[in-house]
Amino acid sequence: MKTYHRNFIYESNDFENLCKFIVQYNSLKKEFFVWHIGRIVDWKYNLSNFKRHFPDNYNKAAHLWFDYFHNLIGFVISEEFDNEFTIILKEQYSYLYPELLDWVKTEWENKYDKLVTSALQTDTEYIKFLEDAGYKRSNCLEMTRVFRTSLYKDYTIEDSSVFFQSMFENCNYEEQANLRTNAWSKSYSHEIDMQIKEYTRQSPIYNAKFDFVLVNNDGKHISGCEAFIDYENNTAEIERVCTHSDYYNRGYAQMVLKACMKRLYENNIMTAFIGGSYDKTIHLYGKLGHVSEYARYFYELQTIS
Template identity: 85%
Template sequence: MKTYHRNFIYESNDFENLCKFIIQENSIRKEFFDWHIGRIVDWKYNLSNFKRHFPDNFNKAAHLWFDYFHNLIGFVISEEFNTEFSILLRKEYLHLYPELLNWVKTEWGNKYDKLVTQVIENQTEYIKFLEDAGYKRNNCIEMTRVFNTRSYKDFTIEDSSVSFQSMFQNGDYEEQANLRTNAWPKPYSREIDLQIREYTRRSPIYNPNFDFVLVNNEGRHISGCEAFIDYENNTAEIERVCTHSDFYNKGYAQMVLKACMRKLYEHNINTAFIGGSYDKTIHLYGKLGHVAEYARFFFELQR
């Protein structure tokens, strides 16, 4: 069947089609995923990357492939508008991977000193295509742990000096910003930072009932996480996990994560995913009681 491709069009329904594509693909791949719904929504709505402030940049950061009947069958996307990219393809069109890979080299390769992409460890066909194209695996690795939320249905926080709250209950987004800015400093003014965070909450999947914080008796947000839910596949990806540096090494991150999974179970979300690429986070998530895990390998092409 004939195919064609073009740049992402910000003013069209392309973004909605990317979201639908990811949800549909994850309904097939129950045990793992390339991207979860939260990641693609953040690509558009999380303005922490300054390049996302300009719609025209999106047109240059994603390229879409369609079949003869104008159905989306795959795409290339740069999450941070930089040297790193991802290729997502419907299983039936696996043979097109080299074509998409060559398009990246031709169109984006002259912009950077190197190109970097990632694949899941069991995507052996993709790895073969990458190696044939001259990509070499580097030392980076990301581990994703899979959790059965039922395992946390009886979890309780026994520390009376803290309470687990959703942002629907708490509502203090300025204090939450203090926590997240401590974890991930940004080169913005306080006013701009708060405006960016407010805009991020306008995303179609933000739900304050699944945006969690651990609060001490003084009202400080000391740890937090956020769950992005794919209701059609009954899964959640837990992101934005952080603890304020004043409260490190007290077990608060484990508390907030286990309490989050208990809440997911109470809302009939059976499976949760948590990924990490730093030694500290890989170690932390590995202690929570996962039922499965898989690695993402990074491959690099030098100019």
């Protein structure tokens, strides 16, 4: 069947089509997804990367492939508008993977010293395509852990000095911003940071009932996480896991994550995923009681800038 491709168009329904594509794709891939719905929504709504403030950058950071009947069959996307990209294709069109790789090389090789992408350990066909195109596996690794939320249905926090809340209950976004700023430094003003976070909460999948914090008796947010729900597939991806530096190494991250999974179970979300690419986070998530795991390997292609 004939196919065609074009740049993402910000002023169109392309974003909605990408979201629908991810949900449908994940219904087939089950646990071995490439991106969860939260990641594609963050790509548009999380303005912490200033490149996202300019619509024209989106048109350059994603390229879409369609079949003859104008159905979306796959795409190339750069999450941070840089040299790292992801390719997602419907399984029946996997043979087009080299074509998408060639497009990336042709369009982006003159912009960067190297191109970076990734492949799940289960995607042996894609890994072969990458190696044939000259990509070399790097030392970077991302590990995704799979959790059954029912295992945490009886979890209770025994530390009386802290309590678990959703932001629907807590409502103190100023204090939450202080926690996240401590965890992830920023180079812009507090006022801009608050405006960015407010805009992020306008995303179509943000739900304050699944945005969690661990609060001490003084009202300070000491740890937190956020769950993005894919209701069609009955799954959640847990992101934005952080603990204030004043409270490191006290088990608070484990507390908030386990309490989060209990709340997911209470809301009939049966499966949760947590991914990490740093040694510390990989170790932390590995202690929570996952039922399975899989790795994402990173591959690099040196280019001539």
